[in-house]
Amino acid sequence: DAGVTQSPTHLIKTRGQQVTLRCSPKSGHDTVSWYQQALGQGPQFIFQYYEEEERQRGNFPDRFSGHQFPNYSSELNVNALLLGDSALYLCASSLGAGAGETQYFGPGTRLLVL
Amino acid sequence: SQQGEEDPQALSIQEGENATMNCSYKTSINNLQWYRQNSGRGLVHLILIRSNEREKHSGRLRVTLDTSKESSSLLITASRAADTASYFCFSGGYNKLIFGAGTRLAVHP
Numbered sequence: 001d002a003g004v005t006q007s008p009t010h011l012i013k014t015r016g017q018q019v020t021l022r023c024s025p026k027s028g029h030d031t032v033s034w035y036q037q038a039l040g041q042g043p044q045f046i047f048q049y050y051e052e053e054e055r056q057r058g059n060f061p062d063r064f065s066g067h068q069f070p071n072y073s074s075e076l077n078v079n080a081l082l083l084g085d086s087a088l089y090l091c092a093s094s095l096g097a098g099a100g101e102t103q104y105f106g107p108g109t110r111l112l113v114l
Numbered sequence: 115s116q117q118g119e120e121d122p123q124a125l126s127i128q129e130g131e132n133a134t135m136n137c138s139y140k141t142s143i144n145n146l147q148w149y150r151q152n153s154g155r156g157l158v159h160l161i162l163i164r165s166n167e168r169e170k171h172s173g174r175l176r177v178t179l180d181t182s183k184e185s186s187s188l189l190i191t192a193s194r195a196a197d198t199a200s201y202f203c204f205s206g207g208y209n210k211l212i213f214g215a216g217t218r219l220a221v222h223p
Contacts, residue, residue: 004156033211042120042202042213043157056211088154101206102147105156 002027004093004106012112013081019111021076025093026104031055032074033103034066035090043090049074050097078111086113120203120214128222133190135217137203138183146179146186147204151216157202160188193221 005024013019025032031050035043045058049068068074072093078085088110092103119138127133139146145164149157163170163179163186170177176189190197198221203214 035213037154039154042215044213045211048211058211090156092157102159102162103157103204104159105149107156108154110154 004091004104006089006091006106006109008109009107010110010112012114014114015081015083017081017113018077018079019081021078021089021091021109021111022073023076023091023093023106024073025091029093029095029104030072031094031097031101032068032072033092033094034074034076035092036060036085037088037090037108039087046076048097055097081113083113086111120201120217122217123215124218124220126220126222127193129193129195131193131221133193133197133219133221135188135201135219137186137188137214139186139203139205139212139214140184141205141207141212143181143205143207145206146177147206148175148177148186148188149202149204149213151200151202152198160201190219193219195221195223197221 007022033048034046037043047057048055052068063079065077088108090108091106094101094103147162148160151157161172174191179186200216200218202216205212
């Protein structure tokens with residue numbers, strides 16, 4: 001049973017560039033949530049995708065966008081990168097969107113913006 | 115920041131001792147969950163307690179929930195060195211999905 005996978009594992013970008021992170025959910029899951037975790041902090045909710053639509057969104061600017069594909073995999077796109085976007089980006093999958101279903105996390109993508 | 119609050123921020127104990135960490139949240143919830151994270155890797159789900167429950171046990175874990183005080187606690191009994199990690203509470207609300215800032219637990223042999 002494949003768990004949640006994310007790619008790439010590490011990424012280095014420069015300010016102003018754009019980045020795309022990818023996530024494949026746990027088998028059988030249909031909902032993907034994305035989180036940003038700065039060093040020493042808890043994960044902050046970016047958005048959640050269910051049935052190929054953004055269902056919930058946290059307090060992140062429009063530079064952060066996403067997509068969910070028919071196979072439930074998802075992408076997180078960040079445009080016009082800022083130094084402050086450097087963080088661990090975590091993808092979590094669950095069964096059904098809504099009020100806090102149990103989430104299964106991938107290992108994360110560590111993004112460094114120079 | 116959307117984060118809930120946890121205390122203590124850091125906890126250092128000896129193997130065999132119990133560890134208690136607390137979480138306060140500020141949204142109406144459907145459930146409260148606890149997760150563990152080792153060394154900046156992905157989070158692992160530990161236990162979920164629903165808003166109509168007051169206490170739940172799973173192995174060495176005991177979690178309590180007080181919705182009137184908007185708080186929860188996680189107790190790890192008979193701690194082991196392998197319990198060394200960061201622990202986060204997660205409040206699953208109807209319009210908000212919020213993690214606390216975490217408690218860093220160090221268990222010394």
